[in-house]
Amino acid sequence: MAGKLFGIGVGPGDPELLTLKALRILKEVATIFVAASSKNNYSLAAEIIKTHLSGEKVLKRLDFPMTYERKELETAWQKNAKQVVEALKTGDAAFVTLGDPSFYSTFSYLARTVKALAPETEIEMVPGITAAQAAAARLGIALSEGDEMVLFASGARGGEAVKKFGKKVDTLVLYKVYRQAEDIYRALKEKGLLDKTCGVSFCSLPQEKVYETFSSPSSKKLPYFTLFIVGGKPVK
Numbered sequence: 588m589a590g591k592l593f594g595i596g597v598g599p600g601d602p603e604l605l606t607l608k609a610l611r612i613l614k615e616v617a618t619i620f621v622a623a624s625s626k627n628n629y630s631l632a633a634e635i636i637k638t639h640l641s642g643e644k645v646l647k648r649l650d651f652p653m654t655y656e657r658k659e660l661e662t663a664w665q666k667n668a669k670q671v672v673e674a675l676k677t678g679d680a681a682f683v684t685l686g687d688p689s690f691y692s693t694f695s696y697l698a699r700t701v702k703a704l705a706p707e708t709e710i711e712m713v714p715g716i717t718a719a720q721a722a723a724a725r726l727g728i729a730l731s732e733g734d735e736m737v738l739f740a741s742g743a744r745g746g747e748a749v750k751k752f753g754k755k756v757d758t759l760v761l762y763k764v765y766r767q768a769e770d771i772y773r774a775l776k777e778k779g780l781l782d783k784t785c786g787v788s789f790c791s792l793p794q795e796k797v798y799e800t801f802s803s804p805s806s807k808k809l810p811y812f813t814l815f816i817v818g819g820k821p822v823k
């Protein structure tokens with residue numbers, strides 16, 4: 588294999604939150620892949636890097652279905668990994684991912700499938716600023732201090748993490764809350780945690796929306812780019 592595969596975290600949305608290392612590698616690689624939902628053409632990761640690359644590179648789109656159907660996902664990973672392996676024959680390639688590649692990212696599935704198809708492939712992850720870090724900064728919250736415990740959980744299973752761990756950890760960060768907002772709301776209410784919860788949609792982007800608590804009805808119909816923080820300590 589001629590090239591190396593980079594999994595590059597491009598941060599939560601604001602192009603200024605892309606690291607210098609990520610930018611250098613994006614300028615150097617022969618091919619850049621972006622993940623897009625198979626339902627629409629939009630890729631926030633692509634929008635972030637386009638600001639810096641200003642047309643000097645063509646971005647290749649890889650379709651990832653927004654589903655938990657294992658078979659459908661595996662078919663997509665195989666198809667996408669084959670395209671990446673082809674590109675690696677001509678030089679280095681980067682897959683850009685929102686936030687950080689180790690955090691709820693399609694990169695891990697893609698990298699594993701590439702490795703299975705072409706085991707000699709060299710893979711490097713380049714860290715990015717996560718949505719959780721950006722949200723903590725926006726909300727003015729310290730996620731952890733001293734010996735405190737923080738849990739990062741997916742809200743895709745509704746209020747499960749809130750019910751099991753909401754009272755056991757000092758801070759709970761809930762990703763992927765958009766489809767399960769009503770259930771999460773009920774769990775937070777049941778545990779008496781509504782007043783300790785705040786959140787952000789489109790953090791660091793022009794359309795950003797902050798929720799001081801999760802008690803307003805408008806915060807129960809949420810965009811995909813939304814996360815909530817339960818607990819944490821205000822710094823301002």
Ligand SMILES: C[S@@+](CC[C@H](N)C(=O)[O-])C[C@H]1O[C@@H](n2cnc3c(N)ncnc32)[C@H](O)[C@@H]1O
Pocket residue numbers: 599600684685686687688690691692716717718719761762763764765787788789790791792811812813814
């Ligand atoms: C597939 S995960 C990607 C996480 C990303 N790899 C990271 O390190 O933050 C998508 C979820 O991240 C959260 N997210 C990503 N970007 C966000 C943003 N700008 N504002 C609020 N939430 C965001 C939302 O909870 C969304 O449902």
